[in-house]
Amino acid sequence: MERLKQAVSLIESGNFEKGLEELKEVRKEADHEGLYDLSNIYYSLGLIEDSRDVVEELLIHYPKEGELLVQAAECYVDLEQEQDAIAALNKIDANDAAYPPALLLLADLYQTEGLEEVAEQKLLEAKRISPDEPIIDFGLGEFYLTQGHHLKAVPYYESVLGTKGELANENIELRLAEALSGSGQFEEALTFYEKGLENGREINALFGYGFTALQISEYRKAINAFNELKDLDPQYSTLYPYLARAYEEEGATTEAIQTLVQGIKVDEFNEELYLQASRLSYKTHDNKSGEQYLRELLAINPTHIEAAKTLATFLRTEERYEDIIDLLNNIEEGDQSDPYLDWSAATAYAQMEEYKDAIKRYENAYTYFKNDPIFLEEYGLFLIEEGRREEAVEAFKLALKLDPTLVHLEEEILRFGEETFNEE
Template sequence: MSVLTELEQAIQLVENGEVESGLQKINDIKEKANHAEKHEIAELYIKWGLLDEAKVLIDELVLLYPDEGQLYIDRAEIAIDLEEEEEALEYLLEVKEEDTAYVQALFLMADLYQMQGLDEVAEQKLLEAKKKAPNEVIVDFGLGEFYLSRGDYNKSIPYYERVLKEKEDIGNTNVHLCLAEALSTVGKFEEALEHYEKGLTNRTEIHALFGFGFSAYQIGEYGLAIAKWKELLELDQDYPSLYLYLTHAYENEEMLEEALNTAKKGLAVDELNKELLLAAGKLAIKRQIPEEAEKYLRDAVSIDPGYVEAVVTLSKFFIQQERFEDMVDLLEHVIQFGEYDPQFEWDLAFAKNELEIYSDALKHYENAYTALKNNPTFLEEYGKFMLEEGQHEKAKEAFELAVKIDGSLVHLQEELLRLEDRT
């Protein structure tokens, strides 16, 4: 019986679950195997994770064939699996430029250098491979993957496009989906949708489904985004960021009940998600559920007192409710935490004016003035307050600035004429 026949029998034993018998048979025959057969046995050992056994055989063959590049590739891959990166590099550097395995060696070196954070060296190796094999699809794919992983999305796009002229799949990777991710990230959402559609035709990948939905969302195709994200929810109910985006998509479609329910489901998954709490609070306001709105907004501020949008939204909610004392308590509490925004000063000024604490209101208006003097709405409110305080010159200055910014404020122009008549 030939060695190859016995080897086939050994492989069959292993594949049938009789691992110990199969490995013993291989051990028995490898001493009489020729060099090519020993190489095949080594590759089997590598496939099965028996790296020490593979290493012994490859080392033996390297001594016999010191110019055979593929042996150095095999030995380097074993070293990589054993986390011996420096040793792996030493083996790869032994592969000669004229060897058919040289391009593969460059690829492996690029991976190792990238793992070590030496991206520029890794890029040089890949570009060298491109020069050596300019028409090789796997080289273009490798460059696309390298640039994508590094965040150089624009650079990755032409390489993926070249690959797609010949292949749609490389190994377990769909090239359409890689290209779609790159296109979406650089804002080419409509082009990305085409490739997401093609890439997801015969497969389902949760990250690609999210990307598909995100690209659709960015160009206002909210119905399509919702459909893709609902597919994703069926596969993974804990997917990061999904609930927030799906909430906003429903809201943009004026499906407020679905939007609020989605936000609630997201909060059941991540109760500390301040963005979802804010979204839920805003939706509860729209749906006229004030108790829920206040709870969600307070929770968002409690998690992050510096979350300005949540603070301002809750402050405006208190204005709607005419709860000016609660508004003051909120804003002063946030400021005590060291958080600050000019809008806080404006809201405090408004609230304290309503509460007839005029001296404090004046202080807050003046504090806000420097940052908000380009806001005509603030300037109008500030000017009216100054009129009430009898400070006509400051009122006039505020109205003039407001009119300069927004010439449509005819009523303020008329107010300025009245102020001129008084002087």
């Protein structure tokens, strides 16, 4: 034991090579207790293979010793020998004091392999054996949180609040805040975020705090949190659309747009940033910028239907019908279409007197918009131009039924209905 201490002193004083040589000599003459200590020292130095070799040597003499099997499993995990780790842990007897820690390690391993149900069973078994063990409650909270089962995680985190010992360095308040927020308990979550952030500023927690504040209209708190996060890590691109939304809700539209511009510089492929920037530009009557953001988005993702629909709608208001057709030709593939785009295309083709294409698009759109009085009126007027007056009258009647304020259609129904009758 004295020689082991000397070897450790050599390593701690910087004489690493000589210390390691001394450890090799210790291994040759150490008893079993000394080998156990040596294994721990190797592990603490990051010499995992040496630690594993010593533990395996001890397991020859004590093949059922739970503590050794757990130590071996930890080495196997670090060496990415997961199956060996599972095999070692499964050898531990249920009555062994090391069995609950083994179950926790098994749960981690099974979860890593995607066997979530097995992992949960191991954790719950550990809970049954040691119902008052904080590390097990913490493990269950962590498991459910990572699985997205936020509500299940809450009571386990609550039970270990204020726990010292093994959990002294864990920020339980922030874990609980995330679980509460994820389960929709935003008011309570905000309180624990504030407590947890007093203990330490974590960038993911700042994002969670800002997001949670946003859900309950605490816009100023959200803005402060997201701006602090931005100062700490400007590359945290997820924050920008939420910060912009908080600014918008506060009525600070200029700051919202500036935030989105900053976000696009950080992440030029974040489609949500372009959509928001376009919407706010149109909102402030900066139509040129609104169109530009949509076109930039469509350059990144030509099949982005939402961007295409928004741009097509704007182009309709501008009566830029050729631009609508150019837009749709660039984004539509094969027989795929969208009813809103069909309507825009139908309007454009009709205005350009390309009636064959127009009727096809109107018929496609009709299936979706047959209960939309505005569409029905436009469709009816087009049908009249095509000489399909009877169908037009039916479209007008349905539009009037859906929206009785369209009283001008009564005259159209009477006029074209009468003309159809006279022709017959």
